[in-house]
Amino acid sequence: MFDFRQLRYFVTVAEELSFTRAALRLHISQPPLSQQIQALERDLGVLLLERSKRKVALTEPGKVFLEQARQILAQAELARTRTADAAAGHSGQLRLAYTLSVSFHPALPRTLLRHRQMAPGVDVQLREMNNAPQFAALLANEIDVGFVRTEPRHLQDARKLRLRMIDRERLMLALPSSHPLAARDRLHMSEVAGAAFVTQPREMAATLHDKLTTLANAAGFQPRTVQQAQQVSGLLALVAAGLGVALVPATMRAVHLAGVSYVPLADHGAELLLAVASRADEASPVLTQFLSTVDEFARDSGNL
Structure with a gap:
């Protein structure tokens, strides 16, 4: 059976119609x-090929x-190209989830943009999902990676x-x-001990909801919702209407709504982590490429 080398040789001779030029x-x-x-x-x-001392010509079967x-x-x-792209993580599929609050953090859009530039052949499927469902979906192999706002609650899940x-x-x-x-310029939680709070339902934003309770308890009061x-847009509308105050991540300052002012909290622990979660035993090229993009963003942002 003929091989690729013979095919390349034949095509070159057919294009040159000269063994001498083809050999060169x-x-x-x-x-x-x-x-x-x-x-x-x-x-x-x-x-x-028809050969003579003066010329080389293709036969009819040769043309076919x-x-x-x-x-x-x-x-x-x-x-060859597609195989190399797959091995480098430049093609394939990536199932990515993120919490609602991450939508306002530059990590999500910038990482997605940079990854698309690096690996345009990867089909990224996006899903909005809260933290706990993300961890469950990762363990069930329903998603490949997720932007989360908290760590897994159970040690056995954290190990995986x-x-x-x-x-x-x-x-x-x-x-x-x-x-x-x-x-x-800044506030302590104790200064709003008597304030009315507006929140999202816990099932919609469990991490932020629990943070509010933790910070308020540390300041000596129970938040009054x-x-x-x-x-989030509805939450800020309630604030603008004067119905109460809300605890939000700093990136929410990007939402400019008339009648709303943002003041940083100075309390210890008044922060919300942002992390990218994936399965510990997953090492697919597509995921590896995406995680390297995440690391690059973190380094550029001064967080690594």
């Missing part, structure tokens, strides 16, 4: 080139075989997962701009 182009001597073409013809059982040989070589090169820390984001209070504390909103 292939950087081989003419005798072995002629021998390989003859072996190809014997294998096929047809004459591909030239078209097929070019297609075979092109397909082989495509297979790996977390890359990206940021420890400061927490802020979103206050009505008319609030007496709205112009402050007067209203809830399903979405």
Whole structure:
């Protein structure tokens, strides 16, 4: 059976219509080139080239075989390229989840943009998902990687997962701009002990909800929730309406809403981690490439 080398030799001779020029182009001597073409013809059982002292010409079967040989070589090169891309993590599929609050952090859009530039052949499937469901989906192999705001609650789950820390984001209070504390450079939680709070339901934002309780308890009070909103935009609208104050990550400052002011909290522990979670035993090229992009972002941001 003929091989790829014979196909390349034949295509070169057919394009040059000269064994001498073809040998020069292939950087081989003419005798072995002629021998390989003859072996190809014997294998096929047809004459591909008419040879004379003055010229070389393609036979009719030679013209048909030239078209097929070019297609075979092109397909082989495509297979080589796609295999190399897959090995480098530049093609394939990546199932990625993220919590709602991560949408406002630059880590998500910048990492996705950089990864798309590095690996345009990867099909990234995005899903919005809370922290606990993300950990469960990772363990069930339903997603490949997730942007999370907390660590796994159970030790056995933590052992099966790996977390890359990206940021420890400061927490802020979103206050009505008319609030007496709205112009402050920073606040302590104790200063809003008597304030009304607006929150998202715990099932929508468990980590932030629990942070509010923890920080308030450390300051000596129980937060008083007067209203809830399903979405962050609705939460800030309630703040703008003067119905209460809200605990939010610092990146929420990117949401400019009339009537809302953001003041950083100075309390110890007033921060929200941001990490990328994946299975500890997963080492696919696509995931490895994405995680290297995450590390690059973290280094550029000064968080590594």
